[in-house]
Amino acid sequence: xxxxxxxxxxxxxxxxxxxxxxxxxxxxxxxxxxxxxxxxxxxxxxxxxxxxxxxxxxxxxxxxxxxxxxxxxxxxxxxxxxxxxxxxxxxxxxxxxxxxxxxxxxxxxxxxxxxxxxxxxxxxxxxxxxxxxxxxxxxxxxxxxxxxxxxxxxxxxxxxxxxxxxxxxxxxxxxxxxxxxxxxxxxxxxxxxxxxxxxxxxxxxxxxxxxxxxxxxxxxxxxxxxxxxxxxxxxxxxxxxxxxxxxxxxxxxxxxxxxxxxxxxxxxxxxxxxxxxxxxxxxxxxxxxxxxxxxxxxxxxxxxxxxxxxxxxxxx
Amino acid sequence: xxxxxxxxxxxxxxxxxxxxxxxxxxxxxxxxxxxxxxxxxxxxxxxxxxxxxxxxxxxxxxxxxxxxxxxxxxxxxxxxxxxxxxxxxxxxxxxxxxxxxxxxxxxxxxxxxxxxxxxxxxxxxxxxxxxxxxxxxxxxxxxxxxxxxxxxxxxxxxxxxxxxxxxxxxxxxxxxxxxxxxxxxxxxxxxxxxxxxxxxxxxxxxxxxxxxxxxxxxxxxxxxxxxxxxxxxxxxxxxxxxxxxxxxxxxxxxxxxxxxxxxxxxxxxxxxxxxxxxxxxxxxxxxxxxxxxxxxxxxxxxxxxxxxxxxxxxxxxxxxxxxxxxxxxxxxxxxxxxxxxxxxxxxxxxxxxxxxxxxxxxxxxxxxxxxxxxxxxxxxxxxxxxxxxxxxxxxxxxxxxxxxxxxxxxxxxxxxxxxxxxxxxxxxxxxxxxxxxxxxxxxxxxxxxxxxxxxxxxxxxxxxxxxxxxxxxxxxxxxxxxxxxxxxxxxxxxxxxxxxxxxxxxxxxxxxxxx
Numbered sequence: 001x002x003x004x005x006x007x008x009x010x011x012x013x014x015x016x017x018x019x020x021x022x023x024x025x026x027x028x029x030x031x032x033x034x035x036x037x038x039x040x041x042x043x044x045x046x047x048x049x050x051x052x053x054x055x056x057x058x059x060x061x062x063x064x065x066x067x068x069x070x071x072x073x074x075x076x077x078x079x080x081x082x083x084x085x086x087x088x089x090x091x092x093x094x095x096x097x098x099x100x101x102x103x104x105x106x107x108x109x110x111x112x113x114x115x116x117x118x119x120x121x122x123x124x125x126x127x128x129x130x131x132x133x134x135x136x137x138x139x140x141x142x143x144x145x146x147x148x149x150x151x152x153x154x155x156x157x158x159x160x161x162x163x164x165x166x167x168x169x170x171x172x173x174x175x176x177x178x179x180x181x182x183x184x185x186x187x188x189x190x191x192x193x194x195x196x197x198x199x200x201x202x203x204x205x206x207x208x209x210x211x212x213x214x215x216x217x218x219x220x221x222x223x224x225x226x227x228x229x230x231x232x233x234x235x236x237x238x239x240x241x242x243x244x245x246x247x248x249x250x251x252x253x254x255x256x257x258x259x260x261x262x263x264x265x266x267x268x269x270x271x272x273x274x275x276x277x278x279x280x281x282x283x284x285x286x287x288x289x290x291x292x293x294x295x296x297x298x299x300x301x302x303x304x305x306x307x308x309x310x311x312x313x314x315x316x
Numbered sequence: 317x318x319x320x321x322x323x324x325x326x327x328x329x330x331x332x333x334x335x336x337x338x339x340x341x342x343x344x345x346x347x348x349x350x351x352x353x354x355x356x357x358x359x360x361x362x363x364x365x366x367x368x369x370x371x372x373x374x375x376x377x378x379x380x381x382x383x384x385x386x387x388x389x390x391x392x393x394x395x396x397x398x399x400x401x402x403x404x405x406x407x408x409x410x411x412x413x414x415x416x417x418x419x420x421x422x423x424x425x426x427x428x429x430x431x432x433x434x435x436x437x438x439x440x441x442x443x444x445x446x447x448x449x450x451x452x453x454x455x456x457x458x459x460x461x462x463x464x465x466x467x468x469x470x471x472x473x474x475x476x477x478x479x480x481x482x483x484x485x486x487x488x489x490x491x492x493x494x495x496x497x498x499x500x501x502x503x504x505x506x507x508x509x510x511x512x513x514x515x516x517x518x519x520x521x522x523x524x525x526x527x528x529x530x531x532x533x534x535x536x537x538x539x540x541x542x543x544x545x546x547x548x549x550x551x552x553x554x555x556x557x558x559x560x561x562x563x564x565x566x567x568x569x570x571x572x573x574x575x576x577x578x579x580x581x582x583x584x585x586x587x588x589x590x591x592x593x594x595x596x597x598x599x600x601x602x603x604x605x606x607x608x609x610x611x612x613x614x615x616x617x618x619x620x621x622x623x624x625x626x627x628x629x630x631x632x633x634x635x636x637x638x639x640x641x642x643x644x645x646x647x648x649x650x651x652x653x654x655x656x657x658x659x660x661x662x663x664x665x666x667x668x669x670x671x672x673x674x675x676x677x678x679x680x681x682x683x684x685x686x687x688x689x690x691x692x693x694x695x696x697x698x699x700x701x702x703x704x705x706x707x708x709x710x711x712x713x714x715x716x717x718x719x720x721x722x723x724x725x726x727x728x729x730x731x732x733x734x735x736x737x738x739x740x741x742x743x744x745x746x747x748x749x750x751x752x753x754x755x756x757x758x759x760x761x762x763x764x765x766x767x768x769x770x771x772x773x774x775x776x777x778x779x780x781x782x783x784x785x786x787x788x789x790x791x792x793x794x795x796x797x798x799x800x801x802x803x804x805x806x807x808x809x810x811x812x813x814x815x816x817x818x819x820x821x822x823x824x825x826x827x828x829x830x831x
Contacts, residue, residue: 035594124475128812197660200588204483205816208586216482286660287588290497290813 008089008251008260015264016082020235021045021228023271030279045231052224060121060217070117071218071225077110078232087239088263089251090165099158100148103240104141107192110229111137118214125206129213132290136198136210139297140191146304147181147188150311151244154178160243168247176314180307182245187300189241190281191293193234197285198293208287238274239267246270319355319381322348326386330550331779332767334384334699342400345390349377349405357381358680358693359406361797362413364420365389366780366789367446368760373422375399377409378765378776378793384699385767385776392422401426408680408798415831419445419514433507433830436460444515445789464503467493472500475812479508486826490815497811502804509830517790522548522756522779523622525787529777530617532792533828538564538571539770540792541620543777546701547764548622551781557751560624561703562744567616567625569737572771573644574603576726576733579823580648583723584655586817587664595651599644606640609633624750638741645734652727665720669806669818672717681802683773683795685822688725689717695769709736719821756785772796772825794828 025042032039041047059068081103083094098106115133118126152158154175155166191198194211203209206216215226243250249266251259288296326336340348349359357379365374373392378385392399401424402409413424414432421443423429431440438444438455466474473494479487487508493501513532517525529544530537542564549556577600584592604614610633611619619627629637655661671681673690681689694711696704712728714721758764760783768775773795782788803822807815 031590035591036598037594124473124477128475196588202590203588204481205586206482207477207815208813209482212482283591285588286584286658286664288660289664290811292663 002091004257004260005089005091005093009083009092009094011260011264012085012088012092013079013083016085016087016232016235016239017079017228019271020231021049023235023238023275024231026272026275027234027279027282030276031283034279034283045227049224049228052219052227053221055220057220057222060123062122063217064120066113067117067120067217068222070113071222071229073113074110075225075229075232077106077113078229078236081106081236082232082239084160085236085239086161086164086243086247086250088267089260090161090168091251091253092161095159095161100152100160100163101145101158103160104144104148107233108137108141110233114214114226118217121217123217125209125213125216128207129210129216132210133214136191136293136297139294140188140300143184143297143300143304144188144192146301146308147185147244150177150181150304150307153308153311160240164243164247164250165252167244168250168252175311177307177311178245180303180310182241184300184303184307185241185244186281187296187303189237191297191300193237194230195234195278196282197288198296200287208290210290238271238278242267242270242274319351319357319386322351322386323381329387329763329765330553331547331764332385332550332699333701335378335387335765335767336384337387337389337763339389339391342390342393345377345388346400346402346405348386348388349379349402352379352381352386353405355381357386358682358798359402359409359412360385360682360774361776361778361791361793362402362409362416363778363791363793364416364422364445365763367420368788373397373420375416375422376778377402378778380693380774382698385765387763387765387778398423398425400424403428406680407678408801411801412797419443419831421446430462433510435462435507435510437510444512445518462505464491464505465501467501469495471495488826492812492815494812497813499807499810499812499815502807502815504800504804506800506826507830509827511827511831513831514789514791517787520787521785522551522758522781522787523753523785525779525790526620526622527618529790529792530620532831533794533796533825534615534617535575535825536571536770536772536775536794536828537615537617538567538620539768539775540777541617542568543766543768543775543792544779544790545620545622545766546768547766547777547779550766551758551762551764551779552622552754552756554623554751554753556624557748558703558745559628559747560749562740563625563628563749564620565703565707566737566740566744567611567619568768568770569733569740570603570607571616572733573641573730573737574600574607575771575823576730577603577644577648579820580651580655580723580726580730582820582823583665583719583817584661586820587661589658589661592651592655592661595647599647599651602640603644606637610637621750623753624748626750628749634741638738641734641738641741645731648727648730648734655723655727662720664814664817665723666718668719668814669810669821670716670718671802671806673715675805676717676802679802679805680798682798683769684725684729684771685722685799685802686773687712688714688721690715693774695767695774699767701767703740707736707739709733719817722821756781759783760788770795772823773799792828792831794825796824796826796829799824800829 029039115130118130155163199210251263326338329335361378377388403426418434475492477490489505491503526544530541581593581596608614610629611627671689676689758781764779766777776793778791780789
């Protein structure tokens with residue numbers, strides 16, 4: 001294990017934790033601009049998290065230990081996920097620990113904890129949110145797995161770092177199969193991160209909430225961690241997308257420290273573009289009726305399967 | 317007996333040009349209510365009159381027929397003190413009867429006797445509008461055991477929502493009975509913002525009341541203060557200068573425009589289309605600023621006063637307001653195109669919360685929501701009061717009854733009101749805007765009626781002077797009374813997450829009906 005790979009690993013984790021709220025701030029800023037509103041500062045999410053950490057936590061009377069440990073579990077799962085996503089370099093010591101299928105499992109674990117914690121307190125809204133979250137989740141996961149299978153088939157490996165390394169080695173090669181899966185992945189990203197058109201992160205209408213409904217009983221540091229974890233999740237998803245579909249610029253085995261230095265601004269640029277694109281999608285869409293979400297996820301699955309077929313039949 | 321006979325028996329009331337009163341006995345009470353219903357009329361309001369002496373309790377019902385308002389007045393029978401309830405003829409009567417029981421202590425013989433405005437704040441034996449209550453008594457708080465209708469069956473959940481909500485909105489409690497996401501039944505409980513407005517009226521002088529009236533439901537300030545002044549000016553036999561009447565109409569249309577702009581934005585936002593909210597909020601803000609420039613207030617809470625208007629726009633104010641209205645007319649047409657052609661928004665709007673015209677008629681759905689369900693009532697056209705007799709606005713009616721229809725009526729009315737306001741600005745007569753009011757001379761026992769089509773629907777205000785320049789009784793009526801119960805029907809068969817959108821498309825007043 002070289003010092004370089006260790007520093008890559010450390011840099012990635014720290015960058016993900018620190019930059020995730022910034023990415024959310026950037027998306028919010030783009031959204032405000034697109035709607036002709038004056039935008040909040042890009043640092044606003046940090047201020048929100050800081051404010052929450054300074055408050056005293058209020059716990060529901062019958063909250064069990066599960067309710068209290070869930071924010072740490074979810075946050076931990078997201079940090080671990082960040083550790084195995086090759087956002088800057090592909091030499092990550094921790095990738096041996098988990099491949100891309102385990103990554104999906106890791107995200108599912110976080111979801112399971114959140115849903116259980118939401119039901120733990122026994123309020124109507126928590127259960128409502130948990131139920132809807134599981135409905136969206138169990139439809140989105142197969143589509144996400146399909147997306148990863150296509151990339152894995154192309155690269156002959158399920159390790160995300162190896163996939164990114166393999167794909168970035170193909171200089172601007174176009175895979176039609178990946179084009180299909182990119183569409184599928186975008187839909188999954190929107191659904192899994194509670195974005196419009198599946199959920200509305202800005203809503204105050206408790207009856208329409210999915211993700212937010214599960215957080216209604218959280219306060220102070222618990223809520224701060226949950227929101228931070230949500231930002232990390234979005235950051236992770238975007239980084240997975242970058243690793244699968246636009247991996248060029250990621251630091252690989254052969255490039256040495258220079259590659260790592262270059263990969264940081266490259267990742268920044270890609271995130272800027274991804275954030276603007278996400279804001280655009282959210283501005284031009286309305287929120288779907290809850291029962292249309294399965295149709296959207298079915299579409300995502302269909303696109304992923306199409307990608308798989310294109311790869312198997314055409315080898316492209 | 318046909319409606320015509322009742323109208324012949326009735327005596328015209330001061331205030332609204334189309335209001336008349338007939339004093340009835342118990343049998344006539346039901347007969348008249350039934351005859352008005354048979355002629356296509358609806359119940360507008362039901363309230364307890366002032367009680368000048370013990371044992372003289374009276375109940376009044378205001379019925380809208382095709383050309384005006386018929387007020388029935390019934391002295392409570394001495395035998396059992398119960399008056400015949402109107403619920404079987406007009407379902408909307410139920411909550412008004414329950415509220416009248418809470419406040420005035422008059423009880424109907426209808427089956428639902430649960431309190432409506434009285435929560436646990438005061439004991440059932442006390443009635444705030446009775447003279448014996450001083451209004452300062454402290455009552456021991458008792459547990460609130462309000463019984464909701466429950467739904468039995470496999471897999472049925474109860475979902476209680478409110479009165480404290482996740483966003484900053486007015487308080488109301490909604491009890492959903494659901495299977496999965498599907499709503500089997502909704503029962504609302506309101507009254508959380510009961511402020512004792514009617515009691516407060518009794519402490520005010522006749523010439524002060526318009527300010528409180530404007531604050532009954534702040535988003536309809538002009539409608540209420542105009543209704544109050546209409547009733548008062550009728551009682552005092554005062555003619556208002558024509559320019560003041562035209563200015564009032566201008567303000568009423570501005571209020572309609574402003575609320576429709578706000579609602580259209582909020583409806584977009586509730587469908588997850590925040591772009592709509594940003595754009596309509598901008599337009600609304602531009603209008604508020606133009607109104608402030610022309611009339612000195614953003615929200616016109618103190619513009620209408622007894623005898624005329626407190627504000628008069630100058631030439632520059634009129635020009636800038638007209639510019640702003642032209643600008644809004646153009647932009648809102650563009651925004652309507654965006655809403656109409658946005659597949660996602662239309663998917664949320666079309667078919668959600670439908671109230672079929674037949675159901676709307678039976679339940680007495682009124683005002684804007686009624687016009688979206690084929691109920692063609694609009695007092696500005698049906699029973700025009702000056703200056704609407706000269707302005708002759710157009711009715712905007714849809715028959716779909718869903719969220720899309722209510723959005724569509726709002727867009728239509730927005731354009732009509734913009735043109736109406738522009739016409740008023742152009743053709744408004746010159747002259748004084750306010751006559752001095754005489755020393756109040758209206759004798760006790762008279763009843764003045766103000767009747768104005770606000771943006772939400774017909775706003776009625778019944779004013780009884782005490783003979784000494786004070787208010788004996790003032791009952792403001794909001795169209796939300798009729799429409800809240802219909803919301804419970806609109807949601808049936810829809811899914812829970814569509815409720816906020818449907819609720820917003822009705823956008824009913826809590827404050828106006830909680831009083």
